[in-house]
Amino acid sequence: MKVGVAKEIASGERRVALVPETAEKLRGAKLTVLVERGAGVAASFPDHAYVDAGARIVTTATLFESCDVILRVNRPTPWEAKLFHPDQVVIGMLSPLLDPQAMALLARHRITAVSMDAIPRMLSRAQGMDALSSQANIAGYKAALIAADSFGRYFPLLTTAAGTARPANVLVLGVGVAGLQAIATARRLGAMVRAYDVRRETKEQVESLGAQFVTLTSVADATGEGGYARALTAEEQAAQQAELNGVIAAHDIVITTAQVPGRRPPILVTKAAVEAMKPGSVLVDMAAGEHGGNCELSKPGKVITTPNGVEIHAPLNLPALMATGASIFYSRNISSLLMNFVKAGKLEFDFEDEITAATVITYGGQVVQEATKKLLEPEAIGGATA
Secondary structure (H helix, E strand, C coil), rough: CCEECCCCCCCCCCCCCCCCCHHHHHHCCEEEEEECCCCCCHCCCCHHHHHHCCCCCEEEHHHHHHCCCCEEECCCCHHHHCCCCCCEEEEEEEECHHHHHHHHHHHCCEEEEEHHHHHCCHHHHHHCCCCHHHHHHHHHHHHHHHHHCCCCCCCCCCCCCEEEEECCEEECCCCHHHHHHHHHHHHCCEEEEEEEEECCCHHHHHHHHHCCCCCCCCCCCCCCCCCCCCCCCHHHHHHHHHHHHHHHHHCCCECCCCCCCCCCCCCCCCCCHHCCCCCCCCCECCCCEEECCCCCCCCCCCCCCCCCCCCCCCCCCHHHHHHHHHHHHHHHHHHHEEEEEEECCEEECCCCCCCHHHHHECCCEEEEEEHHCCCHCCCHHHHHHC
């Protein structure tokens, strides 16, 4: 079986789906690995490193003509979808719930689409495949470093001959994998850290990292499925924002990480909250993207400074800023998922298996994953348009 590694063409994307170390392991499993020329260069993995690992360097045309499986980081563009041949398999971060129409397009091309961001995260045997967690961990670390680099003062308490610098006050909103890493990194840098999440179960995790958990009286526990937070009602969101505004204003740094699968990120930092922050404060909106962000004033992909002197960062792809480390982790995730489907050197999809049922989005010319199918039903499409 031939496995191909595609070069990413999305703007700003520097990661690669498979690194030489993992390519060598796949070769040890009797798989042939083909790598598109230059695929790993932006992540500091030159072509010769893949050759040394036993892979072949090929052109784009040869990759798509020859391979049974194409490994990648991002969803294929409509142009790339035309390069696939029927029943070829693509594995990557496909975001099926955010763009079900893109999945329908892949199905029309009879591409078997397997999504890395649909891994059932609560399943213990899927932990090594959990790319969302591995990439979120890197993003949380990088967000804290961006905040520290942009802030005009020290993060730690520092006593010098010129006097004492008080520690920065950092607030992390959203305590998932990214939030926990942001907390841990800010703490290592010496900041005073507080964190808030609508899931009360995260309180113990926050405190275990030496941070303080913020308790709001306006919102009850909002734990959802799969370890994520559920979407708040309009009334809960309004009450939460009113109470959060005062908390936000008391901090020098705010890092937001809150996302709900398949939905736009919730607004946690309103315009009023930003206007109440002190000049020189920094906000890093990790949820910023094409579907919005956690801050009402965020400009996805840009850094802005508000009239009252608050610097707002809305990076679109934090893991790509640490492309080498992010690629190493992602490569291990994607190879683990791939090998879950390989039986006697061939791909076999057992739809009775939880991982297969969750991650295989299209198969045999149809959208087969239940959550994505529901979003493509006429009622769902009509409701989204209204």
